Amino acid sequence: MSAAVPTDDPLVRERAHLASSRAALRAMREEVEALDIKDVTANWVNSIVLERQIEDRIKALADLSHTPLFFGRLDYLPPTQHGQRFYIGRRHVHDAHGDPMVIDWRAPVSQPYYQASKKDPQDVGLRRRFGYTGGELTAYEDERLSDPAELERASRLLQTEIERPRVGPMRDIVATIQPEQDEIVRSDLSGTLCVQGGPGTGKTAVGLHRVAYLLYAHRERLARTGTLVIGPNRSFLQYIEQVLPALGELEVKQATVDDLVAHVEVRGTDEAATAVVKGDARMAEVLRRAVRSHVTLPSEPLMVVRGSRRWRVPAHELEEIVTELTERDIRYGAAREALPQRIAHAVLVRMEQAGEAPDDRVQNAVARNPAVKAVVKECWPPVDPAKLVLRLLGDAEFLAEHAAGILDEEEQKLLLWTKPARSVKTAKWSAADAVLIDEATDLVERTHSLGHVVLDEAQDLSPMQYRAVGRRCTTGSATVLGDLAQGTTPWATQSWQTALAHLGKPGSRVEELTAGFRVPSEVIAYASRLLPHMAPGLAPVESVRENPGAFEIRAGGDAGAVVTACVDALGHEGSIGLIAADARIGVLAEALEEAGLSYLAPGEETTAESRLTLVPASLAKGLEYDYVVLDEPAAVVDGEPDERTGLRRLYVSLTRAVSGLTIVHAAPLPEQLAPRA
Numbered sequence: 010m011s012a013a014v015p016t017d018d019p020l021v022r023e024r025a026h027l028a029s030s031r032a033a034l035r036a037m038r039e040e041v042e043a044l045d046i047k048d049v050t051a052n053w054v055n056s057i058v059l060e061r062q063i064e065d066r067i068k069a070l071a072d073l074s075h076t077p078l079f080f081g082r083l084d085y086l087p088p089t090q091h092g093q094r095f096y097i098g099r100r101h102v103h104d105a106h107g108d109p110m111v112i113d114w115r116a117p118v119s120q121p122y123y124q125a126s127k128k129d130p131q132d133v134g135l136r137r138r139f140g141y142t143g144g145e146l147t148a149y150e151d152e153r154l155s156d157p158a159e160l161e162r163a164s165r166l167l168q169t170e171i172e173r174p175r176v177g178p179m180r181d182i183v184a185t186i187q188p189e190q191d192e193i194v195r196s197d198l199s200g201t202l203c204v205q206g207g208p209g210t211g212k213t214a215v216g217l218h219r220v221a222y223l224l225y226a227h228r229e230r231l232a233r234t235g236t237l238v239i240g241p242n243r244s245f246l247q248y249i250e251q252v253l254p255a256l257g258e259l260e261v262k263q264a265t266v267d268d269l270v271a272h273v274e275v276r277g278t279d280e281a282a283t284a285v286v287k288g289d290a291r292m293a294e295v296l297r298r299a300v301r302s303h304v305t306l307p308s309e310p311l312m313v314v315r316g317s318r319r320w321r322v323p324a325h326e327l328e329e330i331v332t333e334l335t336e337r338d339i340r341y342g343a344a345r346e347a348l349p350q351r352i353a354h355a356v357l358v359r360m361e362q363a364g365e366a367p368d369d370r371v372q373n374a375v376a377r378n379p380a381v382k383a384v385v386k387e388c389w390p391p392v393d394p395a396k397l398v399l400r401l402l403g404d405a406e407f408l409a410e411h412a413a414g415i416l417d418e419e420e421q422k423l424l425l426w427t428k429p430a431r432s433v434k435t436a437k438w439s440a441a442d443a444v445l446i447d448e449a450t451d452l453v454e455r456t457h458s459l460g461h462v463v464l465d466e467a468q469d470l471s472p473m474q475y476r477a478v479g480r481r482c483t484t485g486s487a488t489v490l491g492d493l494a495q496g497t498t499p500w501a502t503q504s505w506q507t508a509l510a511h512l513g514k515p516g517s518r519v520e521e522l523t524a525g526f527r528v529p530s531e532v533i534a535y536a537s538r539l540l541p542h543m544a545p546g547l548a549p550v551e552s553v554r555e556n557p558g559a560f561e562i563r564a565g566g567d568a569g570a571v572v573t574a575c576v577d578a579l580g581h582e583g584s585i586g587l588i589a590a591d592a593r594i595g596v597l598a599e600a601l602e603e604a605g606l607s608y609l610a611p612g613e614e615t616t617a618e619s620r621l622t623l624v625p626a627s628l629a630k631g632l633e634y635d636y637v638v639l640d641e642p643a644a645v646v647d648g649e650p651d652e653r654t655g656l657r658r659l660y661v662s663l664t665r666a667v668s669g670l671t672i673v674h675a676a677p678l679p680e681q682l683a684p685r686a
């Protein structure tokens with residue numbers, strides 16, 4: 010027989026609430042599973058849709074053993090919320106009577122869990138945080154926010170959560186969102202928001218939680234209009250892909266900018282100088298002119314024959330119609346569709362003047378008349394966006410005609426292919442070309458706009474890429490996340506206001522995050538030594554990590570020493586990243602293989618058995634590992650076309666570690682990092 014359990018033990022009572030919440034969740038799930046859609050709909054399409062919705066609902070109601078149902082509790086003071094007690098968790102759970110057992114973290118009553126403080130208790134009497142070990146509720150911590158006798162102190166559970174070793178993909182932070190992060194997460198859907206923050210300040214985490222929040226607060230609207238998270242590359246998207254599903258949101262699309270503009274197959278690359286011109290916002294005007302250049306004014310009158318009658322529209326009137334359309338703010342394609350109807354209208358006016366009473370059907374028939382079609386074909390021919398860009402990059406005269414006064418001769422030369430491509434299919438399109446084609450496509454036909462777009466690592470986008478993202482949220486809003494100090498493209502953003510203007514959201518709010526959750530203090534202090542040399546004016550990140558971090562510099566090391574450092578790092582719990590200049594990856598891969606160490610590629614999921622990832626510096630952005638071994642910093646700097654970019658790449662590489670960083674080098678360290686005398 011087990012010993013009697015004292016019922017006044019809060020932990021026991023909380024465990025009991027957890028057990029009954031789980032039972033309630035199970036009941037909710039069983040209720041959905043028992044739904045028989047045959048009773049509801051006989052229509053096949055409806056039943057497929059309904060079935061999917063039910064499947065998603067069942068998935069969303071799953072009880073994941075390692076994801077606690079609730080992580081906090083709020084007891085309101087009696088006058089507010091009737092002094093009720095709320096358990097805060099990832100999703101809403103109710104009992105058989107519909108009374109809440111767990112409240113969704115996104116609900117308004119949950120907000121004080123993140124925002125209330127001793128200074129501003131927000132009517133909260135007690136805030137309780139729960140600690141779990143392997144799915145078991147094992148600890149709790151109370152703050153009596155309205156009790157003047159209680160002193161403010163840092164939360165142990167919060168700190169433990171922040172320090173917890175990382176294995177596997179990125180996880181959610183719902184239990185520990187900080188007040189300044191919460192403000193960003195819950196800010197209004199209507200406005201675009203930009204967040205500047207140093208490495209590890211939680212920008213990505215905040216962006217993803219913001220999507221989850223917006224989907225909760227504006228579910229119907231966003232289900233209709235759609236949401237999208239944009240990241241820098243596939244590895245990064247793989248790393249973050251499980252956060253939103255863990256928060257119960259399965260419908261958010263994820264893409265890179267390249268995915269968005271994939272009108273052609275990208276098989277080529279550009280020299281930096283060329284890519285800079287292609288990414289310059291002035292290209293938008295060149296393309297606009299080039300598209301519009303297809304419009305010509307009619308020089309001949311139009312003659313429409315219907316039965317025994319002939320109707321004539323003089324050239325000057327056709328000219329007026331075309332001119333009026335060119336002056337209107339509509340897409341090339343929409344104007345092209347409108348033109349036959351406009352011409353037909355002119356014919357109809359004549360018919361009416363002659364005493365006829367033509368109706369809509371006659372107007373449509375006239376619009377389809379071969380003579381009208383011929384005028385449209387001549388004056389407003391169809392434009393194929395890829396062919397247009399092909400011509401701009403291959404035909405110096407055509408380019409000069411449309412770039413005159415916008416791009417100088419040198420810039421035009423940079424744009425032109427040395428060997429013009431024959432066709433859209435055979436051209437060696439670069440990533441920047443695809444963005445140009447996307448711009449041209451939008452000039453012809455309006456791009457579909459979504460309800461909300463989160464743009465991560467935004468600092469690396471060119472003005473033309475910002476425009477490409479911007480047209481995907483013209484009718485919606487955006488959350489723009491980035492760090493000016495981590496910009497490593499030749500066109501990297503210098504100012505958020507300029508970037509927001511390119512995005513089509515000028516004057517949007519810019520917030521700053523400065524508390525660092527990833528990088529331990531000693532490591533961030535070392536990395537921040539680079540800041541004055543490559544991003545003067547940006548404040549260093551202040552680490553909130555208690556762990557000062559293991560930090561070591563091993564001089565005189567070859568590939569063998571790097572392997573040793575990896576083996577040492579594998580002695581710790583958590584994930585290990587070996588970061589190196591792209592050019593060094595081959596040598597290091599060989600050394601690891603020779604030593605019998607298996608390794609993963611960035612974005613591949615780390616598991617308890619396979620914890621070492623070999624990361625080219627160019628792919629390190631946005632990722633993190635418990636322990637990082639950084640190979641040859643000087644090679645990371647040298648791998649870039651200029652020193653500033655090199656130092657920024659190094660800054661990114663130095664700031665991926667959660668618990669420890671070991672630098673192994675044979676060449677001298679870059680002078681900014683050299684040991685101080």
Ligand SMILES: Nc1ncnc2c1ncn2[C@@H]1O[C@H](COP(=O)(O)OP(=O)(O)OP(=O)(O)O)[C@@H](O)[C@H]1O
Pocket residue numbers: 170171180181182185186187190206207208209210211212213214215492495526527630631632633664
């Ligand atoms: N409030 C928080 N509580 C616990 N962990 C947090 C919190 N905020 C951020 N983190 C953790 O800190 C780490 C860094 O967060 P994130 O990757 O979002 O930072 P970032 O600003 O996007 O960094 P980078 O600029 O390097 O891309 C992640 O492991 C994240 O889960």
